[in-house]
Amino acid sequence: xxxxAGFMWLLSMALIAFSGFxxxxxxxxxxxxxxxxxxxxxxxxxxxxxxxxxxxLLFPILSFLPIIGLIATIVYMVDxxxxxxxxxxxxxxxxxxxxxxxxxxxxxxx
Numbered sequence: 001x002x003x004x005a006g007f008m009w010l011l012s013m014a015l016i017a018f019s020g021f022x023x024x025x026x027x028x029x030x031x032x033x034x035x036x037x038x039x040x041x042x043x044x045x046x047x048x049x050x051x052x053x054x055x056x057l058l059f060p061i062l063s064f065l066p067i068i069g070l071i072a073t074i075v076y077m078v079d080x081x082x083x084x085x086x087x088x089x090x091x092x093x094x095x096x097x098x099x100x101x102x103x104x105x106x107x108x109x110x
Contacts, residue, residue: 023049037083
């Protein structure tokens with residue numbers, strides 16, 4: 001019985017790490033990338049993945065809610081994330097403008 005409890009604890013920690021990774025990944029993507037990929041909106045996915053993360057922290061893994069959270073996290077990871085990563089720039093937030101080169105802005109010497 002102790003081995004089963006240890007396995008369930010490890011499974012629970014893996015589920016928390018998986019949903020946490022998905023939440024952080026969703027937070028670092030650009031807002032317009034979600035619309036360009038036609039995958040709802042960034043706030044929608046942040047709310048869904050945030051709820052999945054909190055549910056995984058609060059409830060045991062064999063209850064109903066963590067399974068729903070796992071399904072939502074899997075949908076994000078196998079459908080939304082690849083669609084956003086397939087866009088130019090990978091959907092990541094950028095600090096500079098599109099004309100920035102490795103040593104500063106490139107404006108043709110103007």
